[in-house]
Amino acid sequence: MRRVAIIGVGQTKFGNLGEITTRELFLEASLNALKDAGLTTDDIDAIYFGNLDSSRFEHQCHTAAINASVLTNRSIPATRIENACASGGTALIQGYMSIAAGMFDTVLVVGAEKMTNVTTPEAIDVLATCADDITEVPHGITFPGLYALMARAHMAQFGTTEEQLALVAVKNHKNALDNPYAQFHKEITLEKALSSIMVADPLKLYDCSPISDGGAAVILMALDKTEQLDNVTPVEIVGVGQASDTIDLANRMSLTSIYATKLAAKRAYQMANIAANKIDIAEVHDCFTIAEIINTEDLGFFEPGKGAKAVEEGLTQRDGDIPINTSGGLKAKGHPIGATGVAQIIEITHQIRGTAGKRQVNGVNYGLAQNMGGSGATATVTILKGV
Numbered sequence: 001m002r003r004v005a006i007i008g009v010g011q012t013k014f015g016n017l018g019e020i021t022t023r024e025l026f027l028e029a030s031l032n033a034l035k036d037a038g039l040t041t042d043d044i045d046a047i048y049f050g051n052l053d054s055s056r057f058e059h060q061c062h063t064a065a066i067n068a069s070v071l072t073n074r075s076i077p078a079t080r081i082e083n084a085c086a087s088g089g090t091a092l093i094q095g096y097m098s099i100a101a102g103m104f105d106t107v108l109v110v111g112a113e114k115m116t117n118v119t120t121p122e123a124i125d126v127l128a129t130c131a132d133d134i135t136e137v138p139h140g141i142t143f144p145g146l147y148a149l150m151a152r153a154h155m156a157q158f159g160t161t162e163e164q165l166a167l168v169a170v171k172n173h174k175n176a177l178d179n180p181y182a183q184f185h186k187e188i189t190l191e192k193a194l195s196s197i198m199v200a201d202p203l204k205l206y207d208c209s210p211i212s213d214g215g216a217a218v219i220l221m222a223l224d225k226t227e228q229l230d231n232v233t234p235v236e237i238v239g240v241g242q243a244s245d246t247i248d249l250a251n252r253m254s255l256t257s258i259y260a261t262k263l264a265a266k267r268a269y270q271m272a273n274i275a276a277n278k279i280d281i282a283e284v285h286d287c288f289t290i291a292e293i294i295n296t297e298d299l300g301f302f303e304p305g306k307g308a309k310a311v312e313e314g315l316t317q318r319d320g321d322i323p324i325n326t327s328g329g330l331k332a333k334g335h336p337i338g339a340t341g342v343a344q345i346i347e348i349t350h351q352i353r354g355t356a357g358k359r360q361v362n363g364v365n366y367g368l369a370q371n372m373g374g375s376g377a378t379a380t381v382t383i384l385k386g387v
Contacts, residue, residue, distance in 0.1 A: 001100045001101070002099060002100050002101075002102060002222050002223070002224070003100075003222070003223035003224070003236060004096050004099045004100055004220055004221070004222060004223060004236070004237045005220070005221055005222075005223045005226055005234035005235060005236045005237065005387060006218050006219070006220060006234065006235045006236075006237065006345065006349050006384070007037045007039075007219050007220070007221045007226055007229065007232050007234055008033040008034060008035075008036040008037025008038075008039065008217075008218065008219035008232075009032075009033055009036055009216075009217070009218050009219075009345075009346040009349050009350070010028075010029050010030065010031065010032025010033035010034070010035065010036055010216075010217050010218075010346075011029050011032065011181055011214065011215060011216040011217065011339070011342075011343055011346055012025050012028045012029050012032075012181070012214050012215045012216070013180075013181050013214065014181055014182060014183045014212050014213070014214035014333055014334030014336060014339070014343075015183035015184075015212060015213065015214070015334055016116045016183075016211075016212070016213060017114075017116070017213040017214070018116075019117075020114065020213065021058065021114060022051065022054050022057075022058060022060070022063060022067075022112050022113065022114045022215075023063070023066055023067055023070045025112040025113075025114060025213065025214060025215030025336075025339075026049070026067040026070065026071070026110050026112045026215055026217075027067075027070050027071060028215060029110055029112065029215035029216050029217035029339075030071055030108060030110055030215075030217045031071075032217065033108070033110075033217035033218060033219050034108075034219065036219075037219045037221075037229070037232060038229065038230065038231060038232060039106070039219065041071055041072035041074065042072075042074070043106050044072070044076060044106055044107070044108045044219075045076060045104035045105055045106050045107060046076055046077045046078070046079075046095075046098060046103075046104045046107050046108070047064065047067065047068050047071075047076065047077070047078040047079070047107070047108045047109075047110065048078075048079055048081060048091040048092075048094045048095040048098075048107065048108070048109045048110075049063065049064045049067055049078060049079065049080045049081065049091060049109075049110050049111070049112070049338075050080075050081050050082075050083075050087035050088035050089075050090065050091035050092075050109075050110070050111035050112075050338040050339070050341060050342060051063055051080055051081075051082065051087055051111065051112060051113060051337075051338035052082060052084065052085070052087055052113055052126075052130070052337040052338050053082070053126050053129070053337075054113075054114070056118075056122075056126045056129075057113070057114055057115055057117065057118060057123075057126060058114055058117070063080055064078035064079050064080040065078055067110070071108075079094070081094060083373050083378050084130035084337075084373030084374045084377070084378060085130065085285070085287065085335075085337050085340060085341075085371070085372060085373045085374065086285075086341060086371045086372055086373035086378040086379065086380050087111060087337060087338045087341065087373070088111030088216065088337075088338055088339055088340050088341025088342040088343070088344075088371060089242075089340075089341030089342075089344070089345075089369065089370075089371025089380030089382065090242065090341070090371075090378070090380055091109050091110075091111060091338075091341070091342070092109050092218065092341060092342060092345055092380070092382060093240050093242055093380055093382070094109075095107040095108075095109040095220050096220060096237050096240055096382075097240075099220055099221070099222050105221060105222050105225050106219065106220070106221045106222075106225070107219070107220045107221075108217060108218075108219055108220075109217065109218050109219075109220060109342060110215065110216070110217040110342065111215065111216050111217075111336075111338040111339040111340065111341060111342035111343070112214065112215035112216070112336065112338050112339050113212070113213065113214065113215075113336035113337045113338040113339055114213050114336075115211050115212060115213055115336060115337070116211060116212070116213050120211065123211050124142055127142075127143060127337075128142060128143075130143075130373060130374040131143065131146065131247065131248070131374055131375065132247045132248035135248045135250055136248050136249070136250075142200070143287070143288075143374075143375065144199045144200035144203055144208055144288070145200045146249055146375045147200070147203060147287070147288040147290055147291060147375065148199075148200035148201060148202060148203045149249060149255060150249070150255050150256065150290055150291075150294065150375070151165065151202055151203060151288075151290040152201075152202065153254075153255035153256050154255075154256045154290060154293070154294065154305075154308070155202070157256050157305065158256070158304075158305030158306075158308070159305075160290075160293065160305075160308040161308070162194060162202050162204075163190065163194065163312075164293070164308035164309070164311055164312050165202065165203070165207055165289040165290060165293070165308070166190055166193035166194050166204075166206065166207070166289070167190060167311045167312055168207075168286065168289035168292050168293065168311055168331070169188065169193045169206040169207060169289055169331055169332075170187075170188055170189065170190055170193055171311065171316065171317060171324075171325075172286065172292075172325050172328050172329040172331040172332045172333075173186065173187055173188045173206075173328065173331070173332045174187055175318060175325060175326050175327065175328045175329070175332065175359065176327070176328025176329075176332035176333055177328075178357065178358035178359045179327050179328050179333055179359060181214075181333070181343075182327070182328045182332055182333040182334065183210060183212055183214075183332065183333060183334030184210070184328070184332045184333075184334070188206060192206070193206040193207075203288055203289070203290070206289075206331075207288055207289040207290070208287075208288055208331075209286070209287045209288065209329075209330040209331050209334075209335040210334060210335060211335075212334035212335050212336040213336050214334055214336035214339045214343070215336070215339050216339040216340075216342035216343040216345075216346055217342065218342055218345055218346060218349070220237070221234075223236060223387070233353050233387075234387045235348075235349045235352045235353060235384050235385070235386060235387065236384065236385050236386075236387050237382060237383070237384060238271070238272040238366075238383050238384065238385045239267075239268035239269060239270075239271040239272030239274075239381075239382070239383035240267075240268055240271060240380070240381070240382050240383070241263070241264035241265060241266065241267030241268035241269075241271065241380070241381045241382075242264050242267070242378070242379070242380045242381075243259070243260040243261075243262075243263035243264040243267070243378075243379055244260055244377060244378055244379075245258070245259045245260040245376060245377050245378075245379075246377065247374060247375075247377040249375060252376075256294065256304070256305075257294065257297070257298055257304065258294055258295065258298050258372070258376035258379065259376075260372075260376055260377065260378060260379035261294075261295055261298040261299065261370060261372065261376065261379040261381070262298045262299075263379075264370075264379040264380055264381040265298065265299050265300060265370070265381045267381070268368075268381040268382065268383050269300075269383070271383075272366075272383045272385070274366065274383070275300070276299060276300030276301055277300075278366050279299075279301070279322065279366050279367065279368045279383070280322075280323075280351075280361070280363065280364045280365055280366050280367060281322070281323045281324075281326065281348065281351050281361050281364050281367045281368075282296075282299065282301070282322065282323075282324055282325075282348075282367065282368040282369070282370065283324075283325055283326075283327060283329070283344035283345075283347050283348055283367075283368070283369045283370070284296060284299065284324055284325060284329070284369075284370045285330065285340070285344075285370055285371055285372035285379075286325055286329040286330050286331050287330050287331075287335060287372070289331065291372070292307075292311075292316075292324065292325065292329065292331075293307040293308050293311065294307065295370055295372070296310065296316065296322075296324060299368065299370060299381070301322050301324075302315075318359070318361060319361075323361050326347060326351065326356065326359045326361060327343070327344070327347040327359070340371060341369070341371035341380065344369035344370075344371060345369050345382060345384070347359075347369075348367035348368070348369050348384050349367075349384065351364045351367055352364050352365070352367055352384055352385070352386045353386075364386075365385060365386050366383060366384070366385050367383070367384045367385075368381065368382070368383050368384075369381070369382045369384070
């Protein structure tokens with residue numbers, strides 16, 4: 001199996017971007033990644049595109065072929081990947097496997113989503129298709145409600161508090177201040193987070209990620225081929241893992257742990273031949289503040305039930321023992337569904353390269369990205385390392 005590296009990254013601004021289409025987001029992110037790698041479209045062998053649902057957001061299917069034709073007139077294979085909010089992370093793994101297996105040498109992986117040209121109720125309805133349409137959605141529960149159930153279970157079992165949840169939001173908004181691509185550039189206080197409107201008890205407005213537009217792209221290449229490139233700092237993908245679980249919470253083994261994340265992490269750690277304590281920095285799927293806490297436990301950074309206390313003690317701050325979501329996370333960077341998993345990889349790549357600007361953490365060698373679909377029915381974990 002061939003070794004695979006990231007050689008180029010690029011993205012768009014995240015947020016409410018007005019009159020822009022998914023194909024334009026795809027194009028901007030792709031061109032930025034190509035420029036970063038010093039390549040042209042002629043160098044790309046295949047495209048993997050993460051996208052949740054352009055059919056509902058834009059009344060447009062067949063988006064992989066559209067995007068390929070926008071980027072280049074060459075007849076290269078292009079494939080769209082849909083795996084709920086883990087679409088981007090799954091597309092990355094598919095691109096990785098295609099090179100590792102020897103099918104291609106250079107692959108473009110892009111995630112993009114245009115979400116803000118529908119009303120909020122319409123967007124919520126689209127997102128609800130990532131939950132179980134038989135056992136959950138007909139009863140009126142939405143994703144804030146599902147994660148609120150997980151938060152209440154964590155509180156009951158481990159004593160987690162609303163203040164600890166809010167501290168996740170405070171941290172991630174502070175991190176986003178130094179990310180020029182982030183949706184939100186405003187610091188919030190603990191008091192402001194705690195006094196914000198209730199969405200689904202105990203989750204308040206600042207416990208929830210926003211509706212966003214955005215695109216993100218990375219270029220993968222067989223590691224041995226990168227020796228031919230000038231002015232490129234390869235970052236190797238040394239471990240990948242993916243797992244699934246029941247889509248509905250009612251049939252889960254636990255409400256305080258996401259089994260798919262634990263299993264995906266186990267597979268990625270085994271492939272990389274390292275343990276969780278070797279990870280220097282991580283981007284985790286904080287669609288809600290409770291998700292960040294649970295994910296850091298399931299990834300092995302903290303013992304079960306200790307993730308909330310770790311946030312309170314500052315262990316996940318940029319200068320903490322294990323910096324989490326230095327980009328601002330989904331919570332403050334934004335969450336354009338298909339782009340999220342790819343954007344996480346971009347942040348880790350910058351941190352390993354030493355090109356994260358004001359967000360830079362010292363001494364990053366290993367970084368991890370964890371992307372998750374729905375309430376945890378799908379999880380991907382990718383481990384990167386400096387070459």
